[in-house]
Amino acid sequence: MSRGSSSQQSSHGKWTLSSSDEESEEHKKPPSSSSASRDAADPSPRFSCSEARKESHKRKSNPVKFEETTGREPSPAKKLKVDRDDSGWCLSSSDEESKPRIPVKKEKETSSQRLEAPRPNKSCSPSPKTAEKYKTPSDSQDPWDVLQSGEPFRFYLTKVTGIKPKYNAGALHIKDILSPLFGTLVSSVQFNYCIDIPWLMKQYPDEFRNKPLLIVHGEKQESKARLHEQAHPYENIRLCQARLDMAFGTHHTKMMLLLYEEGLRVVIHTSNLIHDDWHQKTQGIWLSPLYPKLPEGSSSLAGESVTNFRADLMAYLGSYNSTSLREWMDIIKQHDLSETRVYLVGSTPGRYQGHDKEKWGHLRLRKLLREKGSLISGVEAWPVIGQFSSIGSMGTDQSKWLHSEFSESLKTLGKGMKTLPKAENPLQLIYPSVDNVRTSLEGYPAGGSLPYGIQTAQKQTWLHSYFHRWKAETSGRSRAMPHIKTYMRLSPDSRELAWFLVTSANLSKAAWGALEKSGAQLFIRSYELGVLFLPSAFDIDAGTFRVKMNIYAGNKDSMGAFPVPYDLPPEHYAGKDRPWVWNIPYVNAPDSHGNIWCPK
Template sequence: MSRSSGSQQSSYGKWTLSSSDEESEDSKKPSSSLSVNRDRVVPAPQFPCSEARKESYKRKSNPVKFEEMAGKEPSPAKKPKSDKEGIGWCLSSSEEEPEPKKEPKKVKEPSSQKPEVQRVYKSRSPTPTPTPTTNEKHKTPSDSQDPWDVLQAGEPFRFYLTKVTGIKPKYNAGALHIKDILSPLFGTLVSSVQFNYCINIPWLVKQYPEEFRNKPLLIVHGEKQESKARLHEEAHPYENIRLCQARLDMAFGTHHTKMMILLYEEGLRVVIHTSNLIHDDWHQKTQGIWLSPLYPKLPEGSSSLAGESITNFRSDLMAYLAAYNSPSLREWIDIIKQHDLSETRVYLIGSTPGRYQGHDKEKWGHLRLRKVLREKGGLISGVESWPVIGQFSSIGSMGTDHTKWLHSEFGESLKSLGKGVKTLPKAENPLQLIYPSVNNVRTSLEGYPAGGSLPYSIQTAQKQPWLHSYFHKWKAETSGRSRAIPHIKTYMRLSPDYRELAWFLVTSANLSKAAWGSLEKSGAQLFIRSYELGVLFLPSAFGFDNGTFQVKVNVYANNEDSKGTFPVPYDLPPERYTGKERPWVWNIPYVNAPDSHGNIWCPS
């Protein structure tokens, strides 16, 4: 995804400009240890990750309560200045509302308007509801299911959602928390490596059982400058923790991969997921997890080819680790070589920064996905008309219209399946993009601060209004989980009746060129900025001879009839946005309707 950073002055005040999925390196840097928020001094987050996340933490620390302006019409919002005038971006705070009122006094406005705004909004002391107490922060959500039972129930796919605090236990059925994943029930830990984008080391250490907290832990990150210094400072008290910085030579690239490799006395396990290593991502958000089988150690003297799976997962994982060119990760490559990964049934789909030509062009990014789908996907009658559904938590710049990337190179990769499948004209290829609306965020368990994990900026949105005609959302009645904002990223191809699934991918990759890559030099070269990782489920690898998975209609229903059906993580079909709905954009205010905690959203 292309990114840019800078600032823009408007009637809403100073905004940080970014078109990134998780913000650029420059915008990630905390300016100081303290930030002044209205009349109170609020500690800045120690793990900001992005400008959007920083804003979320500030709003939780010092929320602004909503108050109606009795008997007065709200003042219309001014559209932010843009290179493209007249594109009609609506700054509405919900589909039912009029346009927003003016911002609170923190934001710069014409002096004639300030007295009115101050009467409308009043800063209040923070309410305890949005932010968990110290004791609550490290609790696993209550669930009647034993983690081992959950693990077994996930066979054969081993795809799980994360537990969510604040919903009925039945909606956490089949879900896992990070403490479950690191539990002694899954193995006696010897050492581990954590790959991630946003990391809070003290919180992470507390997720390990006490008996494992002193075991060797390698953390792979992409931090630079002040953020890198902060991470090293956090790690300093822990003698067992080492840090490995991923090289990011491409401008605006990020280390976005989210993976754990856990070495046990009993063997090895790989976990590929979508959560940052911070409390908020494991608290009230829907995330995805693929948990590998327990891989046993190979007998001494085994062939170098032993332990490979039908999906070539072992070799692909070692190739991904080798791309870091790190001595610390070469140690883990040697560990993988010693284990039997033959039970793996998923394909590894990764991205690593660089410009790739020739055979290397199909090793990473969307061309890697295209290659696997073409070579390993089954021939399905009529599949060329099947919709592709993408779900993500942020969006990058994709050009002035759908032909520039979405429906050309990326769309061609998503719609590949088998060597003999024809490609229909672009207009006939259904594409449904799932991204939370403003109202989804407003009514979520976290309220507006949930939008801090959805860093789609107004500057990017204004450049691609054509994209919004593709937007869909989770159905309103989604089995009790609809209020846990999805941070999960999934891509899949379904039959028109949504009962059969041709393939399913869970990944860290958002909808961006930085994550998936973009073609250069007339298609001879693929350019990728970021590290990403996901796993692809194909029916053939699981022994489904008809070439499709059957879709589990209700992922929360526990009945034997659904055994072997794939648990698509939301109700189908997705709902298209209504005419008044807008996608969540993090860096504009939403002040005309309160969120689930009675607050408004006023980015500073």
């Protein structure tokens, strides 16, 4: 057994794990191509991705079938000293996983002895490879009807294969977004984290596949070489590498800039540019209006929105310090973005002080909520809800970041707002449970896009008491696992919304930033981007959005109500629920395809 290993037992089987010195988040890269080639029997995706995604790709191509093992128990096991918390997790209490552990003398070993590794089970032997069938959701709805259904918020979900057609009403596929019905494309930019270039090119209609395309990425070394190799056959593609000087930082932003003969469009979304993210997952999209070109000789102030969107977008693009993106900044200056009603909330890597400290990350969100949010009577007691697909290291307890600087930013609203005790202002976190993943449309491989690792989870069991299930029955999407990330302030009766944010940013300090130097400096590792919806920008005098309880309701009462993409109020984990952790086995219960999960 490797250094720092420990063992667990859950309703999904006994297993043994090995600790890591590094946190496991979506931004972690796979091993080098040399290490990946050690297991030649397992197919690897042709694009760079996290280790969790890589494992999901392998398991989809080479599933492991569930077999009944009743009466076949692993060899007798000795007990492990554990911490038990409200979520029911049984994990090592050590917060010093990076330090070598000192063996306990034999005569003193009692309850602290480690569990033996289970004997190999033939149920973990791969079944014959099966090819996954790639299907594109049927286009049964006119794209213009889809656009109209999203007014005034222009917030959409992605189409999902395998659900009833009515639940894809008002949803978009990437092929819809790139369709000539939305504009006659001249050139485009794709910002993203995980990119499959051959797949991406197939999403563009034939007549646009030779148009200039700039791809902004954060790949380095071997993965950068693979991306360049993918791009080589396409003469119209240029690559722009985002600088990532901070350890564990990623280029996680997901945005499209689409220049048409008719104008310009900005798309900010949550999907990677790979098949799986547009197939059977719940993703979010903000689609801008079609921005017309400004008349020649217009003032430099012309074309700005009440939300200052154009200037903020220019500042974000300027943070890359890229010649290619400066060309697009000039293009944006030439267009009228005055119809924009959302605020831009971005993160860029660096350490920020003074006025720059509020330009990015959670302090940017705090500033907007303070200056543009409407102070509402009794809002101090309204819950803050966070929903995400990956989790970083939060520290040894909630006071280290979550319930201090980050929570303070999310709980800000209007000037002069008073803060009540924490117990009266709950924080609710929505993250899929093991059963959410197991019964999903994809089964266990859906967990590849939920890369919460055991090395991080076992250090912060306190966090799991905040967790609520992924539940989206009214939208017919409960079984489409979320890769969308949303944050909001909701009334206790779930009928009013003070604000709503859809973003690429997961629950991590790398994405949102963490204060340093006694609060004088904000340190951010990653590029992230999202849009904030505030009632004041939509001329709503009440100061709150009404919540659309059934996002497919077509009655007049639902007009102008905000379509929150999951069921409210959030449902707390039940006694047997566990948060999904990707890098441990689940062998005692089959998923929706009759398979188990045996990560290597």
